[in-house]
Amino acid sequence: MTIKANIESDIEYGKRVLKQHNAEGNCPKCKDVKLEYDSGATMENEKYYCEGCGTLYEVQVELVRFWETLEEVE
Numbered sequence: 001m002t003i004k005a006n007i008e009s010d011i012e013y014g015k016r017v018l019k020q021h022n023a024e025g026n027c028p029k030c031k032d033v034k035l036e037y038d039s040g041a042t043m044e045n046e047k048y049y050c051e052g053c054g055t056l057y058e059v060q061v062e063l064v065r066f067w068e069t070l071e072e073v074e
Contacts (some may be wrong), residue, residue, distance in 0.1 A: 029053050 025048070027033045033052035040046050048057045 027052055027055065027057075029055060 025035045027035055027050035030050055030052035033050055035048035035050055035057060038047040038049045038056065043063075044060055045058050046061055048059060049055070050057070
């Protein structure tokens with residue numbers, strides 16, 4: 001599999017995962033209330049706040065590297 005095919009496969013996988021999970025960033029309790037970014041908890045997590053019900057959530061984040069953009073620097 002080529003690098004481009006791997007990247008395209010990863011992107012499609014990411015889209016499927018977002019659809020399965022709460023891709024819209026809405027509060028699971030309030031449903032239609034958008035969560036507001038609160039802070040970065042760690043390198044792997046962020047915190048979000050719902051103004052509707054006052055709940056603070058922590059969500060996992062994933063860092064993605066685009067190796068096809070790799071460039072040599074001086």
